[in-house]
Amino acid sequence: MNNYHFKCACEQTAFNVLGQPQFRMLCHCTICQKFNAAPRADILVYKMSQVTMPADGVVSFSTFKRPPNVQRGKCVQCGQAAIEVFNMPLMPKLVLVPVGMVDRSAEIPEPKAHMFYDKRLADAQDDIPKHQGFIPSQWAFFKYLWFPKRS
Ligand SMILES: [Zn+2]
Numbered sequence: 001m002n003n004y005h006f007k008c009a010c011e012q013t014a015f016n017v018l019g020q021p022q023f024r025m026l027c028h029c030t031i032c033q034k035f036n037a038a039p040r041a042d043i044l045v046y047k048m049s050q051v052t053m054p055a056d057g058v059v060s061f062s063t064f065k066r067p068p069n070v071q072r073g074k075c076v077q078c079g080q081a082a083i084e085v086f087n088m089p090l091m092p093k094l095v096l097v098p099v100g101m102v103d104r105s106a107e108i109p110e111p112k113a114h115m116f117y118d119k120r121l122a123d124a125q126d127d128i129p130k131h132q133g134f135i136p137s138q139w140a141f142f143k144y145l146w147f148p149k150r151s
């Protein structure tokens, strides 16, 4: 399995990831918009066991209102959205990484879906499935995680 090295623009926040993400998604929710300072987030989803977390102190974590149990971390030095830790009951601990952290040489999959598409700031010109609203988006997230082959 390949080991990938991810880093932010200023290179202070860096971490290693082993193997491929569980899936990739485009999230249009307002929290992702704000956190990423972008119309939508382009995110890779990993299991925590695949990720060697960045050093203490280089990332500043904050918790947003919804969804719960997500710690969203930005590089202390350059402010780039760097890493998110997703901790939910009955789920493996997950790490979400904005695609902007990924080395361009890394092979990453195409996005599986649009999430919270009802919150979009612009229509997407693609054939990727679009999930609207909280429950359908959450459900799709679980489905892609638990049944990656079927979805
Ligand atoms: Zn989101």
Ligand SMILES: [Zn+2]
Pocket (backbone or CB within 6 Å): 008, 009, 010, 011, 012, 013, 075, 076, 077, 078, 079, 080
């Ligand atoms: Zn940085």
